[in-house]
Amino acid sequence: MAQNHIECISLTMQYFSKKNTVTAVDNISMNIGRNELVLLKGRSGAGKSTLLSLMCGLIKPTQGKVIIDNECISEMSDNSLSSLLSDKIGIIFQSFNLLPTYTVFENIEIAMVPKGLHSGHVRDNIFSLLEHFNLKDKAELMPSELSAGQQQKVAIIRTLIKQPSVIFADEPTGSVDDETAKEILEHLIHLKNDKEVTLVIATHGNIPEKFADRLFIIENGRLKK
Numbered sequence: 001m002a003q004n005h006i007e008c009i010s011l012t013m014q015y016f017s018k019k020n021t022v023t024a025v026d027n028i029s030m031n032i033g034r035n036e037l038v039l040l041k042g043r044s045g046a047g048k049s050t051l052l053s054l055m056c057g058l059i060k061p062t063q064g065k066v067i068i069d070n071e072c073i074s075e076m077s078d079n080s081l082s083s084l085l086s087d088k089i090g091i092i093f094q095s096f097n098l099l100p101t102y103t104v105f106e107n108i109e110i111a112m113v114p115k116g117l118h119s120g121h122v123r124d125n126i127f128s129l130l131e132h133f134n135l136k137d138k139a140e141l142m143p144s145e146l147s148a149g150q151q152q153k154v155a156i157i158r159t160l161i162k163q164p165s166v167i168f169a170d171e172p173t174g175s176v177d178d179e180t181a182k183e184i185l186e187h188l189i190h191l192k193n194d195k196e197v198t199l200v201i202a203t204h205g206n207i208p209e210k211f212a213d214r215l216f217i218i219e220n221g222r223l224k225k
């Protein structure tokens with residue numbers, strides 16, 4: 001396998017409430033190689049989104065560590081993590097998290113603010129991705145004026161525009177038709193093949209396993225052997 005890009009070491013995540021404790025991720029260890037496409041598959045509630053959120057540092061584990069490019073992101077300061085997230089980690093969320101009072105174009109452009117808006121270049125790149133995903137005529141609309149599938153594509157473009165070296169995608173084809181799902185997957189595979197991006201994709205099962213270099217099945221927060 002290629003050099004490790006992401007290492008999860010004995011990761012556990014428990015959610016505590018007054019009534020009960022849920023162990024969403026239960027002692028998971030895995031290594032993901034640079035430029036690998038890994039599929040995390042499991043039923044609803046299995047722990048996929050929690051595992052992805054741990055891997056990209058959005059939540060801190062109850063126990064264990066996540067290491068990306070030899071840096072322990074689960075113990076990083078908020079400032080260092082923010083710069084990592086704006087620089088080399090791209091996240092495609094299960095819920096699209098578009099800003100309701102910004103246009104489609106602005107929702108994408110905002111991802112580039114930490115890197116700097118060298119306007120002509122960014123604008124051209126945004127329009128070329130909007131065109132690629134058949135959204136060019138929607139640039140000035142608000143997210144509420146788009147279908148769920150179109151919103152999902154905007155959320156994906158917002159991640160792609162930063163050209164991250166690792167992308168965590170949570171059900172990236174969950175709200176689109178089969179044809180659009182194929183286009184999204186083809187684009188992600190192109191990023192792996194041509195841009196050497198590492199991809200970790202969570203799915204219930206609507207992404208065919210043949211696209212993955214490796215498949216991990218998650219059941220009740222554990223990796224199935």
Ligand SMILES: Nc1ncnc2c1ncn2[C@@H]1O[C@H](COP(=O)(O)OP(=O)(O)OP(=O)(O)O)[C@@H](O)[C@H]1O
Pocket residue numbers: 015016022023024042043044045046047048049050051094204
């Ligand atoms: N913020 C939270 N607070 C408390 N419990 C949570 C929280 N987030 C997730 N859980 C619980 O953790 C478990 C795993 O949830 P998670 O969202 O990781 O599953 P998932 O595999 O992504 O499911 P789906 O396929 O439906 O998106 C579930 O039992 C869920 O109820």
Ligand SMILES: [Mg+2]
Pocket residue numbers: 048049050094170
């Ligand atoms: Mg989920």
